[in-house]
Amino acid sequence: MKRTIILLAIGAFVATGCFTKNAPKTTVASTKNYTEAELEKGHTIFTGSCNKCHKYKEPAQYSKQKWTKVxxxxxKKAKLSAEDGEVLTAWVMAHAK
Ligand code: HEC
Incomplete structure (x- = not known):
């Protein structure tokens, strides 16, 4: 029993560790498959929140790697909820360079 728990813990660590290294919680790249409608919600959030401080930075302007950093x-600056952040991220990644 104990061994199972340890193995599960290691498994979970390995499974999440590779993708979330050095990343705060909000950056977790979602592995969820979004529907078109959900992605469109990400677009709407982008349109509503991402030109308040600067002009729109279009997804295609940057690589996925760059977006993952930015x-x-x-x-956080746009004060989005975790859920909105995720769907926005999914939309941006789907249209990144
Ligand atoms: C509260 C103000 C604010 C909001 C809201 C905001 N940004 Fe920014 N953004 C900045 C500032 C300031 C910079 C430049 C300095 C920096 O990189 O932090 C910037 C820079 C950027 C850059 C360029 C980074 C680089 O290294 O070239 C991108 C891309 C970007 N923002 C995307 C977005 C997206 C997408 C959103 C919507 C989720 C957003 N921003 C919302 C303030 C904001």
């Missing part, structure tokens, strides 16, 4: 702090 988005978490912008999601």
């Amino acid at each position: 988005l978490p702090s912008m999601i």
Whole structure:
């Protein structure tokens, strides 16, 4: 029993560790598959929240790698909920360079 728990713990660590290394919680790249409608919600959030401090930075302007670095702090700046941040991230990633 104990061994199972340890193995599960290691498994969970390995499974999440690779993707979330050095990343605060809001940056967790979602593995969820979004529907078109959900992605469209991400677009709406982008349109509503991402031109308040600067002009729109279009997803296609940057690589996914760059977005992975930039988005978490912008999601924080835009004060989005975790859920909104995730769907926004999914939309941006779907349209990144
Ligand atoms: C509260 C103000 C504010 C909001 C809201 C905001 N940003 Fe920004 N953004 C900044 C500032 C300031 C910079 C430039 C300095 C920096 O990189 O932090 C910036 C820079 C950027 C950059 C360029 C980063 C680089 O390194 O070239 C991108 C891309 C970006 N924002 C995307 C977004 C997106 C997407 C959103 C919506 C989720 C957003 N921003 C919302 C203030 C904001």
